[in-house]
Amino acid sequence: MTEIDRSEMSLPEQLYAGITLTRPLVRNITARVEQDLQDTGITVGQRAILEALLALGQATAPEITDALDVTRQFVGRELKSLLEDGKLETVENPRHKASKYYRLSPEARRAIEAIRAREMAEIAEFSKGFTAEEIGGFYKILTVLNREFAKTRTERPAAPE
Secondary structure, X not given: OOOOOOOOOOHHHHHHHHHHOHHHHHHHHXXXXXXXHOOOOOOHXXXXXXXXXXXXXXXXXXHHHHHHOOOHHHHHHHHHHHHHOOOEEEEOOOOOOOOOEEEEOXXXXXHXXXXXXXXXXXXXXXXXXXXXXXXXXXHHHHHHHHHHHHOOHHHOOOOOO
């Protein structure tokens, strides 16, 4: 992909140009994660669930859905597959009999910890090309963009006429 000359662009135009990079970025990240998972027996979708449970400890399907901001159907499919593969354990939920807690099996915990350690080593090396301020700004912009784009039409302020 060719880098855009931003010297003549306003700040909103530069931000928009950055936003347009997110589509190929997501595709490239997904392809890279897929490639890195090739010999693990774990899919990209399963990896997301495993990583969420690594962070959460144990969680219900709705809690995982909220944490990942994905559909219930996606989480349901991945949980079913991970349970069948023995990568998850279920725990009774004392607050809600029909909604079980899910947690990582010891095997899955070792697998996702190894995956994360490898990824973090690569990211640590990559991050050396940026200042703390640049990385902080990157995180801030992505966080705000995600929050703003997640708003429904009725939650957004009216466009100027």
